[in-house]
Amino acid sequence: MSINHHMIVIKSHRFITCLLGLLMLCPLFALSETITANENQFNQVELSNSAIKKLGLEVREIRSVKALSSKLFPAQIGYAPQALTNYITPFNGYVDLNAHLHLGDKVKAGQLLLKIKPVVTPETRLSLLTNLSDTEGQLKSSQEQVEANRLVFNRARQLFMQHVGSQKSVDDAQANLAIAETNLNTVKQKHALLKQAVAEGASGVYEIKAARDGVIASVNFTSGQLLAGGSKLLDIVSTNQLLITVFVPQEQIKNLQLNDAWISDDTVSDKEIHLKKVMLPLDADPQTGMRKVMYISSDIEELAVMQKLSVNIFERAPRLMALGIPCSSIVVDMYGGEWIYLKEDETHFRRERVFVSDKTSNACVVKKPHLTGRFVVSQGAQELFALETGYTH
Template structure:
């Protein structure tokens, strides 16, 4: 009985033992190999819709160039500051920076402040002129009565009447000055005020504005600056290590940023300018003059500048339109490896 019980216990223990199988946390169906991540396959219809065209690479010899960023700057001497010729009040429409003006165009009108010959304030001068007018008027009345009685000459009466006219004109001028300072001008004040047209000295763009309409300005106060942009300079900072290879260049290829390789290209000529440099960037500035009669470029605008470095080098060439730029500035091309299959390759 004991032996049988032992076998029974041993058999039950063996049956209770089970094998555990581990289950994967995730299953990826049809995994893509890393080498296939840069390969795409298009249908014929997709190629037509995208307008894809292929070409073969060619081994050619091309000139060596250096592409730098540049900045549009105004030509020194073509920025004019306009000031008020006399003390007065400005009139006209509001002037803003960036507005284009033509040579001789009226920008402001300046109503000159009437001269203060008495040294008094506006109100005090009016009061004095009124008293003077009253005195002269009484004098004219007295001479008129005396002239009727033939007790005074006509010449004395005429002199008194002329003095009356002068006193009346002086009073009107002082009143015009008073109204001018208090913004209460009337039609009767206009003959006693001189209006000066402030014109643009040259055709260009308003750069800075220092005064506004209805503002009282003193003689010599700056009103605005105008800059001619018919011709502009391009400032090109060149790294000191590249300066020797482009120091003799006479022309530069200028293009707005973000344009296609041949879009908006203009040629600029080298000009002699005061030497400037940036020690922090270890660069020296080169300057080129460029026509800008259509105002396509603005002062401060950044542009792409291509300079010739002389000599040439040979290598595989492709159309510029075939180059694709990624978000980090890397350059790539797509190679047709099989019909309708394209593989991305980095351009070094």
Template sequence: MKRYFYISLVSLGSCFSLVACGDRPPAIATQSAHVKTQSIAKESELLRITLTPDAEERLGIAHGPVTIRNTTASRMFQAEVVVPPLATGGLPISTTNDLSLLASNQVRADGEMAKAQAELTVAKKAADRAAALVQHEAGSVRAHDEAMSALAVARANLEVAQRQRSLLGPSVSSMVQHHSRWVRVPVFAANLSALDLRAPASLRGLGAGDRAYEVRRVNGPPSANQVAGTVDLYYSLEEHLETFKLGQRVAVDIPIKGATKQAAVPASAIVRDIHGGEWVYVRTQPHTYERRRVEVAKTEDGSALLARAAMADADVVHAGAAELFGTEFGTK
């Protein structure tokens, strides 16, 4: 099986050519007047890079210890921007609903409500007529009782129609103009006890580099998905209506109870390979550097918080990491 190493030595007053090695012998060491690399592992063919003091100065290499921060960890959930219910007991409206079916149901409910109103008007006139006939001893008491019963049924039917229509929310055509937005966050029921639901959450779009917004939880109607095993949490978007649109998918980071310790390095220390892997360069000896895999949990205040990395005592390169990456893999 053939293994390939691509090493491009950074020009430090002279140009170094790209080197490609075929079948690798048991150990490989490449060196020049300024730089020496040596194979030390197999994960993406790690190399130990040794620089001369002059090379370090020319590349602008700077390094420092990893810091440990007490942070509040959070868990990310995908969510959706929805319209809050207008009636008590109603459910938020989202674009996951079939809007054409919803609009059809709303039209049908409007018709049922108008029909019930008309029936109530007729029943009221019949009841008034029956009462007048009884008063003038021209009608039967039984006919009066039947008219009053029909009036009560008509009133009940109208009340039912009005409640059914209120549960369907605002008309589909007016949703975009509705001056209120919520975010519906489906959360697995097993995760609820670990979340700090009293603390504000962080909301952002799904695009890379999107700004994060602080949102606070609101008491929405109880809703859940029995098949998925999730319950819904709701957060208000009152202050960010112009930023997020109805139906937009967003990411919500909800804090986890209790503080945790996380290793932190400057964001400039992180380099990424073509597969999205995240790495840092660690100074293991004077003028000697090795690439180590890390996983960035989040970036804040110019620092990258590491989710998984044994970096407690590491001396990490925070300036010149990209130049070391180019030295190891080659630049064109």
């Protein structure tokens, strides 16, 4: 075999070896081609029309909205000032509490609370006559207050029906009318007791009934105890309104719109609870130096006395245009990342990462201008997330 022939054989072996190597690398090249994909192909969910209907998916167009920035402040819940009704004995006597009632029990308006057997001396009789005269003046004043508040309420309701007034004005007028009527009922009951005591003296037994629904918050006597006129008997707290005390640093008071406040604490409720400011002078907490701002809420099913939470208050900043989406559109993954589902077509939805920079009273603000005009899943986003990833809260 010649040298040239050996060289040809060697070159042939090298050629075959290289060819085999290239063939072995071909699957790798093919694999690298299958990995390359458009990012938009990921994070997508495809559903049938029947599945969309069963999940109750709703979409909403993303638009720019006028928004104000807000700040969170710590708060605590207590009873509203007008919720407390004090019961005081109008004359000297032995007091017996209704045997079926105890501290913390709920009572209905008109329910018997206690009975008083008076001890009437000449001095007591003179005091009763004086108190009766004063109570008659209070009764007349209370009746006038009820009538005045009823006129305001009727006027506010009429303006609202004519699409001139606001629902807030109607609610405020109705609350003031309810307070005035409760005060009138309390004065009426006191007047009737004094009138009966003056007429019957020590021969009668006088009943004291609840002026409105509530809970017995305190009892300041024991059954059968002799009490002097003017002694505190018990307190009834109405639970239809709660007081929310918000603690705000003094230097920030002037920068806030104190009338615009709401609770959006996820640990309290899955909905926003709007608060009504109480017209009381600002008070300060001596321990922290923070100012106390008072609000009331009628949403008692979501709140509880002594509960601590966070309250949003709008700042006095100029209104800005921001991209707002429903807060119900936001889903959060196990790492704290925030996502939304955009509608691609009738059956396709794509998950996109967002960052919520702020919350208004009706939307979550995100900084993604290119989403303007797109449609986002506003109801059922969490169901889509669970369907796609298997992760739920």
